[in-house]
Amino acid sequence: MQALTNLTVEEAGKLSFLLTDVDDTITTKGKLHPEALDALYRLANAGIRTICVTGGSAGWGDTYLRQWPIEAVLSESGAVCLYRKDGSIKHYIHPSIVQDGYQDRMKALMERVLSSVPNAKLSSDQFARLYDIAFDHGSEPPYLDQAGIAQVVALCQEMGASTAVSSIHINAWFGSFDKFRGTKAFFSDVLGLDEQYVCNHSCYCGDAPNDQVMFSRFPVSFGVGNIRRHVSSMQVLPAYAAEAEGGAGFAQIVDALLERRGKLL
Incomplete structure (x- = not known):
């Protein structure tokens, strides 16, 4: 740089x-x-x-x-x-984006991650999202450590979602x-x-x-x-x-x- x-x-x-x-x-x-x-x-x-x-x-x-x-x-x-x-x-x-069944896939992914990863939580603005799931790792406590972030990413990808890790969220979505x-x-x-x-x-x-x-x-x-x-x-x-x-x-x-x-x- x-x-x-x-x-x-x-x-x-x-x-x-x-x-x-x-x-x-x-x-x-x-x-x-x-x-x-x-x-x-x-x-x-x-x-x-x-x-x-x-x-x-x-x-x-x-x-x-x-x-x-x-x-x-x-x-x-x-x-x-x-x-x-x-x-x-x-x-x-x-x-x-395939609209049919999209919300069902989002719900299943949320439930899987939240039930499997200690301290995992949705972002506080998840209610305002249309196609993206955001798991908060760094904007509000309790924070996820690197092992927790990696576990969330692995579960999302296992369920067919694409992922990206920002400074505050782990984003997951279905689509190319x-x-x-x-x-x-x-x-x-x-x-x-x-x-x-x-x-x-x-x-x-x-x-x-x-x-x-x-x-x-x-x-x-x-x-x-x-x-x-x-x-x-x-x-x-x-x-x-x-x-x-x-x-x-x-x-x-x-x-x-x-x-x-x-x-x-």
Whole structure:
């Protein structure tokens, strides 16, 4: 990972979209601080379209879209995207999701994990999720240790679910999607932009192992400072990393991007 000072004018100048994780990337310990919100407004004012790509619930995605200066929110690890069109908020569901029987499979998986893993619990916002199951390991006590996290992941995969581990949740879902495949489908089906355009004209910001699929696809990628806590467990790292953590690090990334773009004017 390189310092933000190494970001080039050429890299910053070609960007039309900034894709970003939310929890512990824009937020800091669960809160949106003024510097991060200001950074989102500065991106919008500069003509860079921000899309949140998160393992968080569709319910939170609806709130972000209504309150923040962003274009869309791809929620639940790629399952559903909320976006504005003609003054209304629309939902785009990933085409690999089979609706029939989906809720029954979710219920069975929840019951299996909760009955098998000591201290396992659902995220407090599970009620706001449509297609994703989030088991909380790090946002509210009691916390799961690494052995507990591994046990949850193994049980989910045993029952046919895909999984991703974020800084606070273990996400599980049924369908052929992840953060990148969800992003690719939304850009293609809704925005009419192909994969090559997306990768060449977008950057991605994240903080945790579940962001690796995005880091691997976007040549211009960023980690906030807390990414350094996970380096030993990651195979793919972002190209650049901020010094500060959470929202302060996100603001540093935006500062670097806009400063380089300013040199083109």
